[in-house]
Amino acid sequence: MFKEKLNVILDSSIVLLSVEKRFDLFDEIGRVLNRSYNCIVLTQVFDEIKHLAEQGNVRERRLGRLALELIRRCKFVEYEFPGDADQAIIDYARKNKVVVATNDLQLRRCLRRVGVPVIYVRGFDHLDIDGDIYW
Secondary structure: OOOOOEEEEEOHHHHHHHHHHOOOHHHHHHHHHOOOEEEEEEHHHHHHHHHHHHHOOHHHHHHHHHHHHHHHHOEEEOOOOOOOHHHHHHHHHHHOOEEEEOOOHHHHHHHHHOOOOEEEEEOOOEEEEEOOOOO
16 A cells, blocks of 8 residues: 655644644544654744744633644654745645645645645534645
8 A cells, every 4th residue: 555654734723723623633634644644743833833822812822732732743843934834834845745734725725726735624523635645
C-alpha cells in the first residue's frame, strides 16, 4: 500500500474548532485520508494559538489552552517566513508535498488554486477533503 506517511499541516482554525465542537481531529483526519499521517504545526500557527491562550477573552483563552494541549501530539516545524500564518502555510505547502487542514475559507481557496489538497470541517462534526493526493 502506501510506504511513507502523509504530512498534514494544521491551521489554527481547524484546531480551535475541533476543541470547540468536541470532535476528535486526529481520528477524523485518519478517517478522511485512510492512511497513516504526521500532523505538523508551523511556528506561526503555534504562536497564533498561544496568543489566544494568553491574551484572548475568557472563551478564547480557554479554547486556546485546550488547543495547545491538543497540538502537543504534533510535530513542530520552525519555518522562516516573513508573512502571517496563512501566508506561511501557503508557502510551505507549495514547496512540500503536504495536505493542509483548515476551516478558513479564504486560505482554503488560495490553497486549492495552487493545487494543494485541503481537509476541512463539514457539518461541524466531521471532516472532508477537497483535492486529490497523488503521492
